[in-house]
Amino acid sequence: MAGRYHHGDLPRALVDAALAIIADEGIGAMTLRGVARRAGVSHAAPLHHFRDLEALHRAIAAEGFEKLAGHQRAMAEHAKGSALDRFRAIGIAYVDFAEREPAYFRAMFHPRVADSSVDPTLAASAGAVFDLLLDAIRTAQAEGQVTADDPKELALVAWSTMHGLAALLMDGQLDHKGLLRGDARKLAAKLTNRLFLGLRP
Amino acid sequence: MAGRYHHGDLPRALVDAALAIIADEGIGAMTLRGVARRAGVSHAAPLHHFRDLEALHRAIAAEGFEKLAGHQRAMAEHAKGSALDRFRAIGIAYVDFAEREPAYFRAMFHPRVADSSVDPTLAASAGAVFDLLLDAIRTAQAEGQVTADDPKELALVAWSTMHGLAALLMDGQLDHKGLLRGDARKLAAKLTNRLFLGLRP
DNA sequence: TGTACATCAGTGAACGCGCGTTCACTGATGTAC
DNA sequence: TGTACATCAGTGAACGCGCGTTCACTGATGTAC
Numbered sequence: 001m002a003g004r005y006h007h008g009d010l011p012r013a014l015v016d017a018a019l020a021i022i023a024d025e026g027i028g029a030m031t032l033r034g035v036a037r038r039a040g041v042s043h044a045a046p047l048h049h050f051r052d053l054e055a056l057h058r059a060i061a062a063e064g065f066e067k068l069a070g071h072q073r074a075m076a077e078h079a080k081g082s083a084l085d086r087f088r089a090i091g092i093a094y095v096d097f098a099e100r101e102p103a104y105f106r107a108m109f110h111p112r113v114a115d116s117s118v119d120p121t122l123a124a125s126a127g128a129v130f131d132l133l134l135d136a137i138r139t140a141q142a143e144g145q146v147t148a149d150d151p152k153e154l155a156l157v158a159w160s161t162m163h164g165l166a167a168l169l170m171d172g173q174l175d176h177k178g179l180l181r182g183d184a185r186k187l188a189a190k191l192t193n194r195l196f197l198g199l200r201p
Numbered sequence: 202m203a204g205r206y207h208h209g210d211l212p213r214a215l216v217d218a219a220l221a222i223i224a225d226e227g228i229g230a231m232t233l234r235g236v237a238r239r240a241g242v243s244h245a246a247p248l249h250h251f252r253d254l255e256a257l258h259r260a261i262a263a264e265g266f267e268k269l270a271g272h273q274r275a276m277a278e279h280a281k282g283s284a285l286d287r288f289r290a291i292g293i294a295y296v297d298f299a300e301r302e303p304a305y306f307r308a309m310f311h312p313r314v315a316d317s318s319v320d321p322t323l324a325a326s327a328g329a330v331f332d333l334l335l336d337a338i339r340t341a342q343a344e345g346q347v348t349a350d351d352p353k354e355l356a357l358v359a360w361s362t363m364h365g366l367a368a369l370l371m372d373g374q375l376d377h378k379g380l381l382r383g384d385a386r387k388l389a390a391k392l393t394n395r396l397f398l399g400l401r402p
Numbered sequence: 403t404g405t406a407c408a409t410c411a412g413t414g415a416a417c418g419c420g421c422g423t424t425c426a427c428t429g430a431t432g433t434a435c
Numbered sequence: 436t437g438t439a440c441a442t443c444a445g446t447g448a449a450c451g452c453g454c455g456t457t458c459a460c461t462g463a464t465g466t467a468c
Contacts, residue, residue: 026312027312028229028312028313109368109372109374111227111228111229111372112229114372114373114374115373116377117377123377126374127378130378152378152379152380153391153395154395156366156375156380156388156392157362157392157395157396159365159369160361160362160363160365160366160369160392161358161361161362161365162361162365163365163368163369164360164361164362164363164364164365164366164367164368165357165361165365166365167310167364167365167368168360168361168364171310171312171315172315172316172317173310173315173327174357175318176317176318176324176328177328177331177353178353179353179357187357190354191357191358191361194354194355194358194399194400195358195399196399197398197399197400197401198395198396198397198398198399198400199395199398199399200398
């Protein structure tokens with residue numbers, strides 16, 4: 001593998017290099033040249049696979065949404081309880097993902113890729129995450145565990161709460177306020193608990 | 202005023218120029234040279250007032266937290282109802298501020314200024330916003346309108362929900378999901394409504 | 403009130419650096435026959 | 436199975452640009468006497 005002229009899977013290596021840069025130096029330090037350097041390839045090589053930095057960034061974001069959905073499905077399956085338990089597991093998985101994969105998370109919600117309408121793959125990946133939440137709510141409603149109000153509105157409440165916690169955690173806003181007792185997952189569990197009290201039928 | 206060699210209040214002008222750049226081209230486009238250009242001053246002039254871009258950025262963030270607190274106090278006062286009403290007004294004001302002053306909001310929660318411990322002014326401004334929320338919760342608890350659980354935990358739930366909604370709105374995540382019916386303030390009102398159902402005694 | 407002097411605030415030229423982009427190139431891979 | 440050829444993937448030099456930083460400078464302001 002090593003020493004080959006052709007890389008084998010340069011797109012993969014570029015995505016990984018970009019994630020390493022985001023994790024180490026922040027997303028502001030992500031440049032095409034820097035990514036190429038980290039992947040051990042000449043600076044012009046990435047252009048054969050990604051037209052510009054935004055294209056690479058969109059690919060990372062789409063992959064991030066897919067991984068998030070996978071993580072949520074896995075944790076929901078593992079929960080194995082009622083529809084409400086699975087709903088809750090999805091919320092906790094969201095925060096857990098943000099903490100485990102901060103580089104992906106930052107990439108996913110960066111302004112540069114905010115307009116996902118220009119990229120069908122990205123739009124689909126992001127949409128799938130929301131649909132997962134929506135389905136969980138509808139199932140919980142069908143089982144009478146959640147109020148029968150507009151499921152989209154309930155999804156927005158749940159999403160906002162989990163996204164807000166994840167964002168505050170990642171931006172270090174909770175570090176100096178005595179709020180960060182225990183790990184993020186426990187904190188998320190507390191929040192979903194509280195949240196669900198407001199979603200009772 | 203115009204034509205003078207000395208500017209009069211260059212720090213003020215630099216902050217305003219930076220905010221204009223953030224609003225027009227995004228926070229990634231904020232550079233010391235660009236800010237100086239926009240303020241109509243030579244590129245080395247800002248160094249007499251801000252040691253580097255981070256110092257300017259921190260000043261903007263601190264000012265943003267102060268303005269947010271002011272907006273929240275004003276809306277809480279205007280609410281004039283029960284302690285719960287004032288609590289709710291504080292939450293709605295948070296989202297309202299993010300929508301009215303996106304440039305400040307982006308600056309306030311940017312990773313570059315995340316570690317507020319290095320800047321006492323910034324730390325105090327950010328802390329005051331959280332204290333405002335905490336006080337509102339304690340008052341509502343004293344009046345028996347909110348459950349007597351740990352007020353810091355309740356504050357975190359409320360903050361996460363409002364911050365999450367604000368962040369999702371600003372990142373354009375709600376634009377293509379049929380969630381953005383009506384304005385942000387109405388949306389925030391709906392969310393606080395739902396949130397408070399979970400905070401009942 | 404006036405003068406001398408120190409300090410402050412902004413200028414403009416210069417520097418080195420990393421960036422994106424372009425280009426002709428070359429080695430590796432895939433395909434037609 | 437072998438050969439010829441087209442396409443693909445990565446190289447390395449070159450370019451212009453905007454950036455932060457440094458520097459000697461000069462005009463404006465404040466203060467001591």
